[in-house]
Amino acid sequence: MNHLLKLLDMSGEEIIETLNLADQLKYETKHGIEHHHLKGKCLGMIFEKSSTRTRVSFEVGINQLGGYAVVLGAQGSQIGRGEPVQDTARVLSRYVDGIMIRTFEQAEVEALAQYGSVPVINGLTDFCHPCQVLADLMTIREYKGALEGLKLCFIGDGNNMMNSLIVGGLKVGMNVSVACPEGYRPPQEILDFAGSYAGFQLTDSPMEAAKNADVVITDVWTSMGQEEERAKREAAFRGYCVDAALMAQAKPDAMVQHCLPAHRGEEISEEVFESNAKYIFEEAENRLHAQKAVMVLTMGRQ
Numbered sequence: 677m678n679h680l681l682k683l684l685d686m687s688g689e690e691i692i693e694t695l696n697l698a699d700q701l702k703y704e705t706k707h708g709i710e711h712h713h714l715k716g717k718c719l720g721m722i723f724e725k726s727s728t729r730t731r732v733s734f735e736v737g738i739n740q741l742g743g744y745a746v747v748l749g750a751q752g753s754q755i756g757r758g759e760p761v762q763d764t765a766r767v768l769s770r771y772v773d774g775i776m777i778r779t780f781e782q783a784e785v786e787a788l789a790q791y792g793s794v795p796v797i798n799g800l801t802d803f804c805h806p807c808q809v810l811a812d813l814m815t816i817r818e819y820k821g822a823l824e825g826l827k828l829c830f831i832g833d834g835n836n837m838m839n840s841l842i843v844g845g846l847k848v849g850m851n852v853s854v855a856c857p858e859g860y861r862p863p864q865e866i867l868d869f870a871g872s873y874a875g876f877q878l879t880d881s882p883m884e885a886a887k888n889a890d891v892v893i894t895d896v897w898t899s900m901g902q903e904e905e906r907a908k909r910e911a912a913f914r915g916y917c918v919d920a921a922l923m924a925q926a927k928p929d930a931m932v933q934h935c936l937p938a939h940r941g942e943e944i945s946e947e948v949f950e951s952n953a954k955y956i957f958e959e960a961e962n963r964l965h966a967q968k969a970v971m972v973l974t975m976g977r978q
């Protein structure tokens with residue numbers, strides 16, 4: 677793997693290979709088995725948006741692999757003052773062995789990879805959140821034993837999470853059903869991709885999407901950068917809460933995933949969140965293991 681820019685670039689086999697390595701690294705981490713595959717290597721991390729999980733899991737992860745991290749925020753670096761990404765890419769490539777970036781535009785991540793000469797890992801853009809979805813798939817496989825043939829349902833906004841779940845889920849052989857209000861559907865590029873899969877369903881009925889689901893997933897209605905639309909979005913997503921009534925449509929043993937942070941009482945009820953806490957926090961932990969696999973596969977193994 678040269679980079680992880682979006683799951684659209686990966687084959688189903690590559691996704692499974694990444695999950696297999698993530699499982700192995702999780703086992704080694706839990707059993708205190710050293711795995712310094714990136715000894716002495718430096719991960720540069722760029723954050724143009726806030727983060728708790730991505731920031732900590734990448735920094736801890738590169739340390740556990742024998743490397744270390746340097747963190748840049750938009751504020752406090754020249755990125756926030758408008759230095760072009762083409763130049764940042766060529767400069768950072770001379771100092772670090774890989775770059776993780778969280779930003780707004782997908783095009784910025786693609787430009788970083790194009791102009792730089794080290795692996796680039798997407799830590800979230802407006803378009804997608806591939807690291808999160810690798811962790812989600814890892815968690816689902818951990819609890820369900822397999823991915824192929826399961827029904828994954830996403831309720832809410834056609835945002836970065838929905839986009840990556842559609843792509844990742846379909847590529848590994850899951851059936852993917854998404855419910856979103858008109859005006860909040862995934863971008864055409866994602867719908868075009870999904871359109872060739874018989875197992876894809878798009879509806880504006882959350883109840884319909886959740887029918888017989890093995891996994892129910894949701895995310896905030898207002899993503900980072902959309903704060904001014906909050907009131908409008910709250911109105912548009914009324915009826916899209918993952919609550920007990922919605923979960924009654926899913927299989928009795930259905931599990932819930934949420935990338936976090938969650939807004940209880942908005943996209944998910946307190947009751948559904950807490951009764952699925954073990955899955956949701958395992959999912960958060962698996963960010964660490966999945967991203968370590970991504971770093972090893974992109975930045976090389978010693």
Ligand code: CP
Pocket residue numbers: 726727728729730731800808935936937
């Ligand atoms: N889920 C996720 O990416 O969390 P952070 O925004 O805290 O990194």
Ligand code: NVA
Pocket residue numbers: 800835836837895896898899900935936937
């Ligand atoms: N859709 C959310 C995900 C946060 C991890 C956002 O982009 O803010």
